[in-house]
Each structure stands twice: as structure tokens, then as C-alpha cells.
Amino acid sequence: MLKKDLGLLILLIVVAGIVAFLNPRFISPINLSNTANLVGLFGLISVGQGFVIITSGIDLSVGSILALLGVIFIDLLTTYQMNWALAVLVIVLAGTVLGWIHGFLITKLKMQPFIVTLCGLLLYRGIARWYTDDGTAGFAFGQSFPTLEWLTTGRVYGVPLTFVAFVLVAIVMGVVLHRSVFGRHLFAVGRNEEAARYSGIRSERVIAATYIILGALSGLSAIYFAMYTRSISPASHGTFYELYAIAAAVLGGCSLRGGEGSVFGIVLGTILLQVLQNLVNLLGIPSSLNFAVMGAVILIGVLADQQLVKYRNARAAARARSALATGDKAPAVQ
């Protein structure tokens, strides 16, 4: 585990401890279960966003993708009466295709990730609103999909299956990032793309792959969100969610400069964000301050982390210098 992650874990435990102390309802099974559900929902896109951020990219279109794919998913089930398993497949595939398009524009046509996905944010949101005539997409009365509903909103021993799905995805992605060849290459590309290319790494593929992974996870997440809310008004569904994902990744130790980050950190970042949301409710802080609390904590967290790194570097530099000075004395004399 990285030192960074350890620091975040301690922060999380401290914050959770304080909240639990101030309002014991925090650790009530129902509250924990609800929070875990939200962690699962937001975690999927946060992990994907983290991968993109490690390449020093960014994806702003996630929230709009959730809205667009969400309304299409509901439409497939209601208007077209499609088999739900097939519909799930179609939506995940659609997310993958959108990610592939982003990756293509960024790596092959050399567009900036910010621009590509900002346009995506506007485009998908617009299409989603047009698709439903700006109305709300929802299930017809009496429609039910027991298996799908159990898989997406069900709980086992109180543990929401969204959270289980997220944990599984996080474990797989953790292995991919920290143990696989692809993960190695991802870190290399994020730090120095040119050098990576000269080392024989197909850096364009690596970068495009992260957008595709995020696209697929967004598709999956769109289904979970759609089943969670059960009705989607495309003008507001998922707005700002890309920023939650970015915030979780950054809080979890991903640097926007690229080349840094861990899946465990992103998981902790996501949990911390949801605990903060929860804290606002439980401690009777006006809910209008919700964003302000989040912003303040992220700011302080990243600031503290930077100061720690600076301090560590200064100490390491001092050590290196003293080693250098003593090491130089002997052999330099001729």
C-alpha cells in the first residue's frame, strides 16, 4: 500500500469516527447499507475516471453518458420490450463504443481530452433531452424485472449488490493496474508518453484503452443508476457526476499530471466523498452546504498531501546530499 493511501485511510477512519461519535445513526445498518450503495454507484465511474487521469487525460462526459444511456436503457425495456440481459449488453456495448470514439479522437486525431469530452458532455446531454422530448423516462406501471432488480438494487445480508459489483470491479481493475503489463505501461505513458513510445509501448492504444474502459464502466453504471432512480429526467440525471468521479480519483491520489494513482486510493476517495455527503445530512448541516463541504475537504486533503510530499522530498534530498558529499570525498582525490 502506498503511503498516500495509508494517509487517506487514516483520514477516512478519523472522519467516520467523528461522525459516528456525533451521531450514532451513522453506524446503523440501514445507513451503512445506503452509503455502501452510493459508494458502489459512484465507485464504478470513479475507478474508470482514475485510469483516464493516470494517462494525464480527463473525461467530462460521464454524467451525460449516464443520462443518455439511462434513458435508452429504460426505452429498450419499456418501448421495445427487449430482454433485459440483452439490453444490459447493448448499453455496456454502447458505453464502450462512446469510449472508443473518445479514444480515437484523442489519440488518432490528436484532440485534447478536455475538449473532446466537454463536447461529449454537451452532446450526450442534448441528445438525451431530445430523445425523450425533455420528458421523464420511466418504467410503465406494473412492469417489473425481478432478476435485474435483484442484481442492481438487491441486498445480500444487507450488503447492496451495487457495492459487491463495485468491489469486484475494483479488485479486477486493481490487478490490471498494479500487476498487469498493461498497468505498467499505463503508468509509463502517463509519466512520459514519448519515452514510453520509444520503449516500444503502443502508447496510443494504452491511452485509448482507458477511455474504452471508462466507457464500459459508464455503461454499466448507467444501468445501476437507472435501476436505482427508476425514472430519469434527462435534464438533471447525472449532472456533476463526472466531477464526483474526478474528485474521488484526485482525493484518492491520482495526479492530473498523470502517472500517479492507485485503485485502492480511488476506492477510499469514493468512500470518503460519500461519507462527507452523509455527514452533511447526519450532522444537521444545511444541505445547501453540501458542495461547499466537499470542496473544502478535497482542497485540504490535496493540499496536505502535497505538503507532505514536499517535506518528504526535502528530507530525501538532504539525505542524498550528505551521502553524495561523503561519497565524493575519497575517490575524487587523485
Added chain:
Amino acid sequence: MEPFLELEGISKTYPGVQALSDVSLSVAPGEVIGLIGENGAGKSTLMKILGGVAEATTGTIRIDGESRKALTVGEASAAGIAFVHQELNLFDNLDAAANVFIGREPKTPFFRLVDRKRLKAAVQPLMDRLGVDFSPSTPVVELSIAQRQLLEIIKALSLDARVVIMDEPTSSLTVSETRRLLSVIDELKKNGVAIIFISHRLNEVTECADRVVVLRDGRISGRLRGDDITHDAMIRLMIGRDLKALYTPPAAPPGEAMLELSGLRTSAFPDSAVDLVLHRGEILGLAGLIGAGRTELARALFGIDRPLGGTVRLEGREIVVNSPSEAIAEGIYLIPEDRKQSSLILEDTITANISLANIRAFAPSGFVDSALEEKNAMVQCRALRIKAPNVSTPAGSLSGGNQQKVVLGKWLSMKPRILIFDEPTRGIDVGSKNEIYTLMRGLADSGVGVLMISSDMEEVVGVSDRMAVMHEGSVAGILSRDRFSEEAVMQLAVGHSGVEAHTTRGTTPGITH
């Protein structure tokens, strides 16, 4: 030994430039070839062709007798051609072993995971062979530049390199690290690995090269072997004329104290204080090992870092400098070590770079008058003899020497009192070096105090009027010109007095000299 790699009649034309014409070079196992030439002489182009990054316009490359017109990057490394770059291409967010096998990691049979056991097992013997003092799992971010360079060499060895091309490998190494590198080169040589050693540091070339190939204006201007490898011969072939002695005495004896530092302490060495006096009209050299606190001193004087204590007097008046803008207001200017990073905006024009620090002077009405700006830039370009098509040329497209002159032009248009040069000619070719020395002398003669930080022994001994040698954050000694010698500088730099140095001589391991 038979050469395994031959370049024959290589020419390379870029639009409007003949970068190489009719260059031939052969490489045999276990030989060290020094490749020298001024910047722009075609060394990098030649190496790019060898590495498969660029394609020759005409000519053939023969590897083990098999001719081909061009190589790809993959073919070059398959043929055993490896690079140790000037700008090291390591990933500091990965560990040492990961860097060695980046792009060709050993994989587990399932899932394409990195097989970390095999990775370490493959790297460790190479590390042992070069006797490095770090482990395969050390993060690169914790390695010194010298260690990183060794890691690059290990990477080359792991690729079964038959020829390792080293581009300015010693430019940021300390003396002992350089010695270490030279002994590694020796070791490689014994194992039949050929080395192409590109360097501006002729001492090292003399020491390690079996033969020297000199490039000038894209042609081979000469080849030297054995005892013919001398400074004079190399310089003559590089610049096509004899270089006059570096030192020009000042026009008048140095005058009163311009800058006096007493008890100045920087955060790098909180416990060491610097006392130093810079006189009007002199070039004061500041020598020492890398990491002796010289750059930190310059940064403190220029207001980038705050000194922890001590006083600075400028022309007798005590000043406090808290930011570069305050230093500039006092007429203290810094020409930093890292030209591309700290001195220039590479994408901007020469004009924009020259007026950058003084933009208000070109905006009498509050709006920038670009005609005024350009006029000033042209004056500086003429005075400094900057070689560029026009003043709208981007600074990044100039050669190192001309870039440095643009930096100088920026400060000279603002009437300097004190100029601090930090490694003024690092990576600059011999011809431009001399021009910069002449400019420094001219400035000193016009009454500017010049403080020159330099790790280049030839430069600091050859150019300074007086020399201060730093060791671990304080001035270990001041040398007057008649006491200048590389030996004297080195002894002060490592914190030895002369007597001690003699007693340690001979008992020190690892010296082959």
C-alpha cells in the same frame, strides 16, 4: 576485430539544410569511439539514423555484412544498438527493474500479469555486473542522476547491446561519478561491447576513446587515433581553426566591492554560511561539486528562495531581496542553469523573450509597442551576434549557444549591475562558448560584477579572475589567478586541505588514473 556495424556514405537533407553529407563510420566490438563536434555539426542526426528514428537520404547501413537503407527503432534495438540519452528517458514513477524491462516485461502464463520474480531475477545479475548500489525494487525517483545513468546502461545490456551510444553522459555527473562511469565503460569494453561516446568534455574523450571521429558542418572533418587524440587537435578539427587561450585579462584592475555577502545561509545547508565579495569589473568563478550549494546561493541572491540568514550588500548598501522582481529592480540578474526550463519561453519569438522581463519599458502608453520591442531585440541580436533568420524566430529553434545569447540579451537591455551565470555554457558548442566568454569579459570591463558558477573545470579555471570554491554550503577557499589549478580546486571542493589529500592518496580504492 571486424566491424559489425558500418555506415557508408550517409547523407541527410532536411528541407533547406544539409545535415549530413557523405559520412562513413564503422564500429567494431569492444572499441570506444569518441564522437565530437560543435552543436549542429550533425552528431544527433547521425545518431538518430543509427537509432532508426530518422532515415538517411542516401547511403547504406551494414549490420553483420547485411546492407540496408534504413532501420526502424525495432530493427536498431534488435541489432544491438542502444542509447543512453542526455535527457534520461526513465519513468520515475516505476522501480528500477520495471524500467529495465519496460515494453517487454516477462509475463505470467495467464492474464498477462507482470512476472515480478522473473523480472528481478533477470535484472539482478546485470546490476551485480556493474556493481551498482541500489536494488531492482528501488523506485527511480530515489536514484541520483548518476545512478539513473547506470540504470540506462543496465537497460542497454539487458537488450544484449553490442554498441551503446552515450550522449553527453557526464554533463551532470560529479567527478567521482564520472570516474565510475569511465570504469563501467572499461568493463563494457572488456566484454566486447562497443561504445560511441559523444561529449563536449574533451578530457574524458581523451581518456576513454580508442579513436575519435570529428564532425563539422555535417561532414567528417577528421579522425584521430591513439596519441593523436589531443585537445588541440580535436578543437582544431571541430572549429576548423586554433582556439586562442580562454583567458583574457580585465581591461582595468578590479575596483571596489560591488556585492558583499556575509553569513548568508540557504535552506540547502542551514548550518553553513557563505561570505563572499564580488568586485567591480571582475569575473568571480564559483567552483565546487554538484550539490555544494552554489545554485542554491544563486537562487537566494535572485530572490527565488529566501535566505535563512545573513546580509547582502550591493555597492555598500544593505539590500533584502524577497523575490526575483525585487532582485531585478536592484539590477541583479540570473542566467539559470536550465536554459529550456527556467530562462526561455521556447515557443515565443526572440523578441518576446528579450522583452519578457522588462515589458513595461516597451509600453510607454500602457499598451505594448511592438515596434519598440523589435527594435530593441534587433539591437541585442546585432550586439550579441545571435544567428537567426529574424527576431520573430521562435527561441526554441535556435542552437544552444544562440539561445543562451537571447537570455543574455534579455538582461543586457536592462542595464545589469550584477550578473550571475549558472553553468553558462552547459551543452553549448566550443565556438559559441568562446563568444560567451568574450561577452562576459566585455560586461565585466564595462563595470558589471560577474559571478560565474561552473562545474566545467576548463571553464572555471580558464575564464575567472578569481575563484571561490564551495564545499557543503560554504566557501572552502578563495584562489587568486596565480594559484589556479585543477588540483587546487578539487582539493577545496572535496573539503580537503592539500596535506590531507596527499595522505589519502594511494589508499583510496577505485582510482585508475
